[in-house]
Amino acid sequence: MPDKGRILRFILPLFIALVVVLYQRGTAPKIVNEAGRTARLGMNPQQELALGAQAYRQVLSESRTVTSGPGYEMVKNCAARLTAVTGDAGKNFQWQVSVVESGEVNAFCLPGGKIVVYTGIIPVAQSEAGLAVVMGHEIAHATNHHGAERVLQEKTANTLLTGANFSLSGTDPQQHRQIMGLIGAGARIGVLLPFSRDHESEADSVGLRYMARAGYDPREAVRFWERMSAQGGGKAPPQFLSTHPAHETRIARLKKELPKAIEIYQSAGGR
Numbered sequence: 001m002p003d004k005g006r007i008l009r010f011i012l013p014l015f016i017a018l019v020v021v022l023y024q025r026g027t028a029p030k031i032v033n034e035a036g037r038t039a040r041l042g043m044n045p046q047q048e049l050a051l052g053a054q055a056y057r058q059v060l061s062e063s064r065t066v067t068s069g070p071g072y073e074m075v076k077n078c079a080a081r082l083t084a085v086t087g088d089a090g091k092n093f094q095w096q097v098s099v100v101e102s103g104e105v106n107a108f109c110l111p112g113g114k115i116v117v118y119t120g121i122i123p124v125a126q127s128e129a130g131l132a133v134v135m136g137h138e139i140a141h142a143t144n145h146h147g148a149e150r151v152l153q154e155k156t157a158n159t160l161l162t163g164a165n166f167s168l169s170g171t172d173p174q175q176h177r178q179i180m181g182l183i184g185a186g187a188r189i190g191v192l193l194p195f196s197r198d199h200e201s202e203a204d205s206v207g208l209r210y211m212a213r214a215g216y217d218p219r220e221a222v223r224f225w226e227r228m229s230a231q232g233g234g235k236a237p238p239q240f241l242s243t244h245p246a247h248e249t250r251i252a253r254l255k256k257e258l259p260k261a262i263e264i265y266q267s268a269g270g271r
Contacts (some may be wrong), residue, residue: 019151026167031145033145034202035144035202037202041148041149041152042148042153043147047148048111048148050148052110052112052114053112053114055114056096056114059075059100061088063102064100064102065101066100067099071119072099074122075131075135078128079115079135081214082135082210085251088141093112094112094113094114096115097115098114098115098116098117099116099119100116101119103118103119104120105118105120105228106118106121107121107135109142109143110142110147111147111148113139113142121134124224124227124231127220129211129217130223131218131225132216132226133207133220133221133225136216138198139207140210141199143206146202146203149199170269200250201253205253208261209261212262212265212268212270213268215269216267218261218265219258222254222258225247225250226247
């Protein structure tokens with residue numbers, strides 16, 4: 001006959017974790033993002049601004065910044081044009097841009113509009129339009145509040161993992177570790193990674209619109225990602241294990257979105 005006390009000890013932590021998750025999601029701020037999707041956030045706008053500003057100061061304190069020269073001017077001009085077309089999504093952001101001296105091929109936009117571009121990405125971009133591809137993409141992450149949404153997703157995953165951990169207390173330690181490892185891997189591969197790839201897809205789409213509105217030829221997006229793919233030698237982890245879509249997937253999707261983006265570009269005066 002089943003031990004009712006043991007069953008209760010197993011079920012109760014999971015039930016409590018589920019109640020906490022439902023409360024977290026039910027009380028989370030909700031928006032319709034720039035991609036047109038309803039999103040629940042793990043932070044309010046004020047918290048996003050504060051977190052972004054803090055992270056920005058931290059990055060700059062640990063980096064050597066560039067404050068003059070052609071690369072700096074190109075980044076500054078590109079940022080000004082892109083942030084000007086974010087509309088209501090970026091109206092309460094405190095936009096700032098810094099260029100960091102580094103060979104790393106990277107750029108990011110922190111919550112609230114703090115943009116950091118590494119000099120290593122400028123040769124890959126090749127032009128201001130190429131730079132607009134990556135900067136538009138990173139700005140779109142911020143205006144879509146992907147960071148705040150990710151916070152809620154990780155809170156949810158951590159709460160459920162904690163519940164599972166308590167449910168398994170008293171089991172064989174080795175078995176406990178194995179099961180928790182499987183649950184953790186399942187959450188990462190089945191929930192968090194696909195969620196991150198969805199964010200990447202949204203940032204590609206919205207970023208493409210931003211660069212077109214700002215007067216940059218959106219066809220440069222395909223050329224930029226082809227260069228990125230070539231730089232990596234075409235090597236990437238399997239898509240189901242990556243937070244980013246495969247280059248081929250990204251390029252194919254961008255090509256499908258080009259006709260609409262070109263219309264926007266032409267309306268903005270481009271040819």
